[in-house]
Protein backbone atom coordinates (compact mmCIF):
# COMPACT_ATOMS: atom_id res chain seq x y z
CA UNK A 35 0.00 0.00 0.00
CA UNK A 36 1.44 3.41 -0.92
CA UNK A 37 2.04 5.82 1.96
CA UNK A 38 0.17 8.50 0.02
CA UNK A 39 -2.43 7.92 -2.65
CA UNK A 40 -4.31 10.70 -4.38
CA UNK A 41 -7.28 9.68 -6.50
CA UNK A 42 -9.08 11.90 -9.00
CA UNK A 43 -8.45 15.00 -6.92
CA UNK A 44 -10.31 18.13 -8.00
CA UNK A 45 -9.59 21.51 -6.35
CA UNK A 46 -11.24 24.77 -7.35
CA UNK A 47 -10.51 28.37 -6.48
CA UNK A 48 -13.87 29.94 -7.26
CA UNK A 49 -14.34 29.48 -11.01
CA UNK A 50 -10.79 28.25 -11.58
CA UNK A 51 -10.35 24.49 -11.62
CA UNK A 52 -6.72 24.23 -10.45
CA UNK A 53 -6.73 20.40 -10.23
CA UNK A 54 -8.90 18.45 -12.67
CA UNK A 55 -8.56 14.88 -11.45
CA UNK A 56 -5.04 14.28 -10.17
CA UNK A 57 -4.05 10.68 -9.40
CA UNK A 58 -0.64 9.88 -7.92
CA UNK A 59 0.87 7.37 -5.51
CA UNK A 60 3.92 7.83 -3.29
CA UNK A 61 5.48 4.70 -1.81
CA UNK A 62 7.01 4.69 1.66
CA UNK A 63 10.70 5.70 1.56
CA UNK A 64 10.56 7.21 -1.93
CA UNK A 65 11.42 10.66 -3.16
CA UNK A 66 8.74 11.56 -5.69
CA UNK A 67 9.01 14.71 -7.78
CA UNK A 68 6.06 16.59 -9.19
CA UNK A 69 7.11 18.58 -12.25
CA UNK A 70 5.23 21.11 -14.29
CA UNK A 71 5.18 24.63 -15.63
CA UNK A 72 4.09 27.73 -13.80
CA UNK A 73 0.41 27.42 -12.80
CA UNK A 74 0.13 23.68 -13.56
CA UNK A 75 -1.21 22.98 -10.06
CA UNK A 76 1.88 21.72 -8.22
CA UNK A 77 1.51 23.96 -5.16
CA UNK A 78 -2.23 23.32 -5.06
CA UNK A 79 -1.57 19.57 -4.90
CA UNK A 80 0.68 20.06 -1.86
CA UNK A 81 -1.82 22.48 -0.30
CA UNK A 82 -4.61 19.92 -0.70
CA UNK A 83 -2.51 17.20 0.95
CA UNK A 84 -1.67 19.43 3.92
CA UNK A 85 -5.28 20.59 4.35
CA UNK A 86 -4.77 24.17 3.16
CA UNK A 87 -6.89 23.72 0.02
CA UNK A 88 -10.21 21.91 0.21
CA UNK A 89 -10.85 19.13 -2.31
CA UNK A 90 -14.04 19.57 -4.35
CA UNK A 91 -13.99 15.84 -5.12
CA UNK A 92 -11.62 12.88 -5.18
CA UNK A 93 -9.73 11.41 -2.27
CA UNK A 94 -6.39 11.70 -0.49
CA UNK A 95 -5.35 8.55 1.39
CA UNK A 96 -2.47 8.63 3.87
CA UNK A 97 -1.36 5.34 5.35
CA UNK A 98 -4.63 3.78 4.23
CA UNK A 99 -6.96 6.43 5.71
CA UNK A 100 -8.72 9.29 3.98
CA UNK A 101 -7.40 12.70 5.04
CA UNK A 102 -9.36 14.73 2.47
CA UNK A 103 -11.24 17.47 4.28
CA UNK A 104 -9.23 17.27 7.53
CA UNK A 105 -7.79 20.55 8.82
CA UNK A 106 -4.07 21.42 8.64
CA UNK A 107 -3.43 20.78 12.36
CA UNK A 108 -4.91 17.29 12.23
CA UNK A 109 -2.86 16.50 9.12
CA UNK A 110 0.39 17.70 10.73
CA UNK A 111 -0.37 15.48 13.72
CA UNK A 112 -0.67 12.48 11.37
CA UNK A 113 2.93 13.11 10.27
CA UNK A 114 2.75 15.30 7.18
CA UNK A 115 4.95 18.40 7.14
CA UNK A 116 4.69 21.06 4.43
CA UNK A 117 7.55 23.43 3.57
CA UNK A 118 5.81 26.02 1.39
CA UNK A 119 7.37 28.08 -1.33
CA UNK A 120 8.65 31.39 0.01
CA UNK A 121 10.71 30.37 3.05
CA UNK A 122 8.81 32.18 5.75
CA UNK A 123 10.84 32.88 8.86
CA UNK A 124 10.19 34.93 11.97
CA UNK A 125 12.85 37.63 12.17
CA UNK A 126 12.14 38.36 15.86
CA UNK A 127 13.32 34.87 16.80
CA UNK A 128 16.75 33.28 16.61
CA UNK A 129 17.41 30.79 13.84
CA UNK A 130 17.31 27.96 16.37
CA UNK A 131 13.95 29.17 17.71
CA UNK A 132 12.63 29.29 14.15
CA UNK A 133 13.70 25.68 13.68
CA UNK A 134 12.24 24.59 17.03
CA UNK A 135 8.80 25.89 15.99
CA UNK A 136 8.59 22.96 13.60
CA UNK A 137 8.22 20.58 16.55
CA UNK A 138 5.12 22.27 17.96
CA UNK A 139 2.97 19.30 16.84
CA UNK A 140 4.92 16.87 19.04
CA UNK A 141 4.49 16.08 22.71
CA UNK A 142 8.14 16.12 23.77
CA UNK A 143 10.01 18.20 26.33
CA UNK A 144 11.49 21.59 25.47
CA UNK A 145 14.97 20.27 26.30
CA UNK A 146 14.52 17.37 23.86
CA UNK A 147 13.38 19.78 21.14
CA UNK A 148 16.35 22.01 21.86
CA UNK A 149 18.75 19.04 21.51
CA UNK A 150 17.13 17.99 18.25
CA UNK A 151 17.35 21.54 16.89
CA UNK A 152 21.06 21.57 17.75
CA UNK A 153 21.44 18.31 15.86
CA UNK A 154 19.83 19.94 12.78
CA UNK A 155 22.94 22.07 12.43
CA UNK A 156 24.90 18.90 11.61
CA UNK A 157 22.64 18.55 8.58
CA UNK A 158 22.77 22.29 7.84
CA UNK A 159 26.24 23.48 8.92
CA UNK A 160 25.88 26.65 6.83
CA UNK A 161 23.37 28.12 9.29
CA UNK A 162 25.01 26.98 12.54
CA UNK A 163 26.78 30.31 12.97
CA UNK A 164 23.38 32.07 13.18
CA UNK A 165 21.91 29.60 15.67
CA UNK A 166 21.44 31.91 18.66
CA UNK A 167 21.82 35.30 17.03
CA UNK A 168 19.04 37.86 16.83
CA UNK A 169 18.96 40.43 14.07
CA UNK A 170 20.46 37.99 11.59
CA UNK A 171 20.39 38.34 7.85
CA UNK A 172 20.35 35.13 5.88
CA UNK A 173 20.81 34.50 2.18
CA UNK A 174 18.00 32.87 0.19
CA UNK A 175 19.74 29.50 0.42
CA UNK A 176 20.19 29.81 4.17
CA UNK A 177 16.52 30.76 4.62
CA UNK A 178 15.61 27.68 2.59
CA UNK A 179 17.72 25.56 4.93
CA UNK A 180 15.92 27.04 7.98
CA UNK A 181 12.58 26.22 6.34
CA UNK A 182 13.58 22.61 5.55
CA UNK A 183 15.09 22.14 9.04
CA UNK A 184 11.86 23.42 10.58
CA UNK A 185 9.86 20.97 8.42
CA UNK A 186 12.08 18.09 9.56
CA UNK A 187 11.61 19.02 13.25
CA UNK A 188 8.03 17.77 12.93
CA UNK A 189 9.61 14.31 12.37
CA UNK A 190 7.28 13.87 9.43
CA UNK A 191 6.56 10.57 7.80
CA UNK A 192 5.90 12.59 4.66
CA UNK A 193 7.70 15.84 3.86
CA UNK A 194 6.12 18.10 1.23
CA UNK A 195 8.73 20.42 -0.27
CA UNK A 196 7.60 23.23 -2.57
CA UNK A 197 10.27 24.44 -5.00
CA UNK A 198 13.27 24.37 -2.69
CA UNK A 199 15.53 25.46 -5.56
CA UNK A 200 13.55 28.58 -6.52
CA UNK A 201 15.76 31.65 -6.81
CA UNK A 202 18.85 29.94 -5.43
CA UNK A 203 22.36 29.90 -6.87
CA UNK A 204 23.30 26.51 -8.39
CA UNK A 205 25.79 25.67 -5.65
CA UNK A 206 23.14 26.26 -2.97
CA UNK A 207 20.60 24.23 -4.94
CA UNK A 208 23.08 21.35 -4.91
CA UNK A 209 23.45 21.68 -1.13
CA UNK A 210 19.67 21.60 -0.63
CA UNK A 211 19.33 18.56 -2.89
CA UNK A 212 22.18 16.82 -1.07
CA UNK A 213 20.15 17.22 2.11
CA UNK A 214 17.07 15.80 0.40
CA UNK A 215 19.10 12.69 -0.56
CA UNK A 216 20.31 12.39 3.05
CA UNK A 217 16.88 12.56 4.69
CA UNK A 218 15.28 10.06 2.31
CA UNK A 219 16.49 7.24 4.58
CA UNK A 220 13.92 8.22 7.24
CA UNK A 221 11.42 10.40 5.45
CA UNK A 222 9.27 9.99 2.38
CA UNK A 223 9.46 13.15 0.27
CA UNK A 224 7.06 14.67 -2.24
CA UNK A 225 9.01 17.39 -3.98
CA UNK A 226 7.61 20.06 -6.27
CA UNK A 227 10.06 21.40 -8.83
CA UNK A 228 10.15 23.46 -11.98
CA UNK A 229 13.78 22.49 -12.46
CA UNK A 230 13.25 19.01 -13.93
CA UNK A 231 16.93 18.14 -14.02
CA UNK A 232 17.40 18.85 -10.32
CA UNK A 233 14.07 17.41 -9.29
CA UNK A 234 14.62 14.12 -11.08
CA UNK A 235 18.24 13.79 -9.97
CA UNK A 236 17.10 12.83 -6.45
CA UNK A 237 13.81 11.13 -7.36
CA UNK A 238 12.68 7.51 -7.48
CA UNK A 239 9.65 8.50 -9.46
CA UNK A 240 8.38 11.58 -11.25
CA UNK A 241 5.01 12.92 -12.34
CA UNK A 242 4.34 15.73 -14.79
CA UNK A 243 1.37 18.03 -14.18
CA UNK A 244 -0.12 20.07 -16.99
CA UNK A 245 -3.05 22.42 -16.33
CA UNK A 246 -4.34 20.41 -13.42
CA UNK A 247 -3.85 16.92 -14.84
CA UNK A 248 -1.09 14.32 -14.62
CA UNK A 249 0.07 13.80 -18.19
CA UNK A 250 3.02 11.53 -17.50
CA UNK A 251 4.59 9.47 -14.74
CA UNK A 252 7.56 7.15 -14.49
CA UNK A 253 11.06 6.53 -13.27
CA UNK A 254 13.52 9.39 -13.94
CA UNK A 255 15.33 7.54 -16.72
CA UNK A 256 12.00 6.82 -18.43
CA UNK A 257 11.01 10.47 -18.24
CA UNK A 258 14.19 11.89 -19.70
CA UNK A 259 13.96 12.76 -23.33
CA UNK A 260 10.21 13.04 -23.19
CA UNK A 261 8.67 16.12 -24.76
CA UNK A 262 6.46 16.82 -21.73
CA UNK A 263 9.58 16.95 -19.57
CA UNK A 264 11.23 19.32 -21.99
CA UNK A 265 8.17 21.56 -21.76
CA UNK A 266 8.28 21.46 -17.95
CA UNK A 267 11.98 22.15 -18.00
CA UNK A 268 11.62 25.14 -20.29
CA UNK A 269 8.73 26.31 -18.13
CA UNK A 270 11.20 26.42 -15.25
CA UNK A 271 13.50 28.72 -17.16
CA UNK A 272 10.65 30.96 -18.20
CA UNK A 273 9.62 31.61 -14.62
CA UNK A 274 10.45 35.10 -13.47
CA UNK A 275 8.76 35.68 -10.15
CA UNK A 276 10.79 35.03 -6.98
Ligand SMILES: Nc1ncnc2c1ncn2[C@@H]1O[C@H](COP(=O)(O)OP(=O)(O)OP(=O)(O)O)[C@@H](O)[C@H]1O
Pocket residue numbers: 047050051052070071072073074075076077078079
Ligand atom coordinates in the same frame (compact mmCIF):
# COMPACT_ATOMS: atom_id res chain seq x y z
N1 LIG B 1 -5.49 31.39 -4.07
C1 LIG B 1 -5.79 31.25 -5.35
N2 LIG B 1 -6.88 31.85 -5.87
C2 LIG B 1 -7.23 31.71 -7.17
N3 LIG B 1 -6.52 30.99 -8.05
C3 LIG B 1 -5.41 30.38 -7.60
C4 LIG B 1 -4.99 30.48 -6.24
N4 LIG B 1 -3.84 29.75 -6.10
C5 LIG B 1 -3.59 29.23 -7.32
N5 LIG B 1 -4.51 29.60 -8.21
C6 LIG B 1 -4.57 29.18 -9.63
O1 LIG B 1 -4.60 27.78 -9.66
C7 LIG B 1 -3.78 27.27 -10.71
C8 LIG B 1 -2.71 26.38 -10.14
O2 LIG B 1 -1.81 27.12 -9.32
P1 LIG B 1 -0.60 26.48 -8.50
O3 LIG B 1 -0.01 27.57 -7.66
O4 LIG B 1 -1.04 25.24 -7.84
O5 LIG B 1 0.40 26.11 -9.66
P2 LIG B 1 1.92 25.74 -9.58
O6 LIG B 1 2.12 24.63 -10.55
O7 LIG B 1 2.33 25.47 -8.18
O8 LIG B 1 2.61 27.04 -10.12
P3 LIG B 1 3.66 28.01 -9.44
O9 LIG B 1 4.95 27.42 -9.79
O10 LIG B 1 3.40 29.32 -10.10
O11 LIG B 1 3.36 28.04 -7.96
C9 LIG B 1 -3.25 28.49 -11.44
O12 LIG B 1 -4.11 28.75 -12.50
C10 LIG B 1 -3.33 29.57 -10.41
O13 LIG B 1 -3.47 30.83 -11.00
